[in-house]
Amino acid sequence: MGSTNQLTALEAFLQGCPTIKYIPPSSPEYAAARKPWNGARLDNPLAVVQPQSPSDVAALVKHAKLNSLPFTIRSGGHNLEGRCVAQDALLIDMRALTGVTIASDRKSATVQGGILQDEVANKLWEHGLATPTGAIPTVGYVGWSTYGGYGPFSSHWGLGVDQILGATVVNPNGDIVKADEALLEGIRGAGGVFGVIIDLTIKVYPLTSLLAGPILFNPTDIVKTCVEFNAAYEKLLDSEGIPPQLTIQQICFNGPTGRAFGALFLWSGTDIEEGKRWSEKIAGLGPLLVNLVAPTTIPEWFAANGAIVPSNIAGSGFSHNARRITSPLAEAIGRNLVQMPSDRGAMLSIHQLRGPSAGPQNHASVFATREPHYMLELLGYVTSGDQEVSRQWAFSTAEEIKRADPEILLPTAYVSVYNSAIQAKSATEALDKTYGPKAAVLKDLKAKFDPEGVFSLTVPALK
Template identity: 45%
Template sequence: MGSSSDPRLTGLKAFLQGHPEIQYATPTSSNYEALRKTYILDNPAVPLAIVRPQNAEDVAALVTYAKANGLRIAVRSGGNSLFGKSMVNDALIVDMRDIAYVKLNESKTLATVGGGIIMGDLANELTKQGLATAMGTIPFVGFVGWSTYGGYGPFSPQYGLGCDNIVGAKVVNFQAEVIEADEEMLRGIRGAGGAFGPIVEMTVKVYQLKNILGGLIIFDSTDILATARKVSAGYQALQAEGLPSPLYVQQFALTAPFGKIFALAFFWGSDDHEQGQAWLTKVAALGDVIMNTVTPNTLAGFLEVMKTAVPPNAYGSIETMSIRGMTPEAIEIIARNIQRMPSTAGTSFSMHELRGSSAVPKADSIFASREPHMMLEIITTVADKTDLREAQEWAQSFLSGLREMDPENILPGTYISVTAPGSNSFENIFGVNYKPLLEMKRKWDPEGIYALAPPEVE
């Protein structure tokens, strides 16, 4: 931990005097705790300092200084890592959130964004132009971090994963140079994120879309076990018949003020709302609906709706597993564990479906889980820290139950963004792309300047 007499801080402050545009905070600064705060409240890390660059050249200057003085570097985009990856003890935190612009090309087919932009701000800018891009559902999540490590979300059946929409990136390399990523590096960025250096700018595909059809469908959950069984089985029947690419359904369970609920987030990513309404009718018929908030909306408006389903910050973490299909065995295990879910604010369960264009092998990306599957999130982010132990015990029991199912239904890889350190190997997560990843890391970070950037491979 850096103290006011730490010679590293003395040198850093002297360096920053020559870069007055770079805002910063040290442990004795009045704004340090506010800048240190991330989504997870119980991260004990005390960084050496937090710096707020304003552009790519500032980031390069900071990397030059850190490299010359032996400082470890960690990068924050949104600050929503559930495992503290963006706020590391005794490290120099490069907080990218002031680099948050959006620029469209003349044909409005590409958007170039700053490395610190969050999902909601990007959605707002694109909505003004009648545009959309692949993105997640929580507006305060950093867009670059979300997309480069994979990027599950409501557009994945028709646009692909977040990483599939990246067409360009500017990176500060290990020599502290601002470079345009070539196709080889882009392949690594599409799945391994900032492992090769801070991504100060990224260009992504955008699509014409004025309004979506979206919202929440909440089912009668008096008997939540029966509801979870019925809705999940019914959705699998719809899936077997074939689902249109604009449709995305996210099943989840959480504790509301009036008790535990089983619900769906419904998303129709097309301006053809007549067809969307027809599918809404089919999906709502899967259970006994007590509330349906699905309406025509903008993309930005939909993200604001989804924000109400998660706390703004919390204590705790997450467990995950990816399964090939919602078999009767999987449905039963999931439904029973939803029934056992603690009645504590924040504890929840969610399922993300990967299908369509996302779920096929791609040579230009090292994201490995390229087959149809469900990515399961067992979420133990609680509002009251005293509830954490009960939530964690439930999550471990849930995970143990899932591991007892037919092993052929379990993917070896898990989603790196929600995989707890040590709970799965990078060999499993990246599969056949693991050795190429190691080669990329040795080539583009030979000195280990970015050793703290996930995936932390040597």
Template identity: 30%
Template sequence: MTTRTTIRIPGFRGDVIAPDHHDYDDARAVWNGTVDRRPRLIARCSGTADVAAAVRYARDRDLEIAVRGGGHNVAGAAVCDGGIVIDLSAMRAVSVDPVERTALVQGGALWGDVDHETQAHGLATTGGIVSHTGVGGLTLGGGIGWLMRKHGLAVDNLVEAEVVTAEGEIIWASASDHPDLFWALRGGGGNFGIVSSFRFALHSVGPIVIAGPVFWPAEDTTEVLRFYREFVTDAPDELGNIVKLTTIPPLPVIDEHLHFQPTIAVASCYAGPVEDGERAVRALRQFGKPLLDLVGPTLYVDHQSGLDATVPHGWHYYWKATNLTGLSDEVIDIVAAHAHRATSPRSYAAMFHMGGAIPRAPRDATAYAGRDVDHNIIVHAAWLPEQDDTVRAAETAWARAFLDALQLHRAGVYVNFLDSDDDASRVREAYGDDTYRRLADVKAKFDPENVLHNNKNIQPRTPAQ
């Protein structure tokens, strides 16, 4: 008979999972299957008090801390070797106040949890493009999604946050309470505390929206991108668009003869009346000779989860990304030349149209620093776990070469798109010098010992600096 290790954390009511626990391998697995780390302990919290107890336990024993919300970070920040994972994945409650139009969301919730509860009241907030993404990680880095041009980023909709500090204290941060911390949380990542609850502002959305992708053959990429550049110039704020350069996914709604055919797609979501949305996307749908048009009235929750099957848990992923100064002919030529060089049919490049409400927010209101860019692009290499190192090497080389080719057109980077080999210089690139210094000051106040450093780290600023 095997004796299982029993570890007790004072004041902790959740599950404590050690390496000999039958759930250990599942509990340490994250979305990116390339991440294979073995923590000493996983503390699966049942509530905020457990989070605080786990922090104090780790501090008392000088244990490395990783924080898991949705576990979706491509760099694998949610798990560490030899330390403790403070796991919020059991904390997924969402409570909607339809009168005040707010939602209180626990730190382990996924965006699918939020959409499920808020759409019951015809409400939503900006939250990702994949429903199994965690609320915490996406929000703390800024939070881009389909609704951002109309309703702002996720951080623009954050009203207050319950935070467990690096000392294990529980505080609330808002515009009136700890405003410096509140500013830093909105874009500065998981550097300043563990957010156990978020309160978001909600907006009327759906339940039916005009949404979906239009696909053209890959050889039409240059022409489609040049049309798209003009199409989005006067696009209404309600219209969110994402360009995806990929192969057609093998989804049940798509005829088999189109599966994995190289393509350029423009996916849209209109955050307004269906009739207005149909007019807004008409020119897009009529351009050229599309292979496939899946735009139409759809439930917002279905659109939010429509890409889930194309990026499942456990596949191997590698990202490179940058903001773009614009879509010049030169940028379009670079994108067209590199996008379809991937050898894996699961790899893709995606370009997000920014603008709208994003640049209209006060520049110093949040730590998110990419408000003035028109587009950002992510080069997303993906391959199956059973494929060998030859495939991995080819896909990662493709992503790096793509980013290198865009060097002269880069304008910062979205911090949530940084991978594990993006160093401190790229973190500074995400914020710029002034915002980084201000973040470093807040870090020095709330985490001077840099306890929370398994993230895209902001170093605490010392008086000498």
């Protein structure tokens, strides 16, 4: 069926589903509704639909299957390649589904499929609870957690993927089903490959205080600072260890006063005085410019982080997983930070995986990279001007990192940040790179739960 016929069939179907909000290409709302975080993705969907309930989602999937209509799912729109939108495919935008229900034992909560990270965390905070999230408020919670979910609570409570206890899904037949253990294994690591996630039931933890903020170092000699900080940090890990309540995320970004290099500090323990002592210790690992770590709240913390990352950008990201940040690796990173374009869209971020998710798990998942490591994000974006310059910077940094200390890199990369379009020659190569030994399990689960490939425009792509 051509796009005009598909649109006509969609409009006829929507007559019977008045609750689904319809945004066709002719609508003044279409341009904003189609736009993913990465503005480099120029694809125009057939139309955007915004279901208001699980049964709306089920009806849409039934219609799509019956009419062989390809579709994408979108929550926060923050896939780095903009893959929540595809040319001429229907875009199912889940953002109306944002409910949070806390279990009476206060050990779990059920969150709906279109909710953003700050919406989950702010609601839990009202109830003296928390769950792992990333730091950027506008990222979709389901998209973040089901593909891995690195963030500043992971040393304490684990990755997002390891919080998932249950899920409700609209399957390829358009039925609303509770995920069984086999389907949950796939959802934990490969998100929306098998169906639309209506809700996730996740672990939650008591949290009523928070100590967080950036520790910035003098950026004048960024190579030296990067090498010295990382050497001192590794030494601290090896000598006295770092408490699980503390997570450090290294960052380099272009702030209002120029290039900033440092560590985002987050302490999710109850002993705030102990957290303050740790902030001073981390601040002592490099030539300190300013230590802005202070008691805060989850809503304030999210609002402050949201101001760092621009919402209107274009470009490409690249990624590596490294066992350690060795001196040759830190030197290569530092040298490339000197060359980093000055646009606010260019950034480096390094997450560390240690703690409960770095090792075997009680719950099965297709998330593959379980040994302790650092996940390097090289973000080659611009807010204006030539995105190619920034993209090229991130790409050449990724290549130089590969040459600097090849033995220290892990064979796998993180699916949410790995640039499958540029770094892999085929979907199979990308799948092997991002799922390693779990790629075969993922393919078997896909054959079992979506044998006809109704969900074809997914992250990751299986073909």
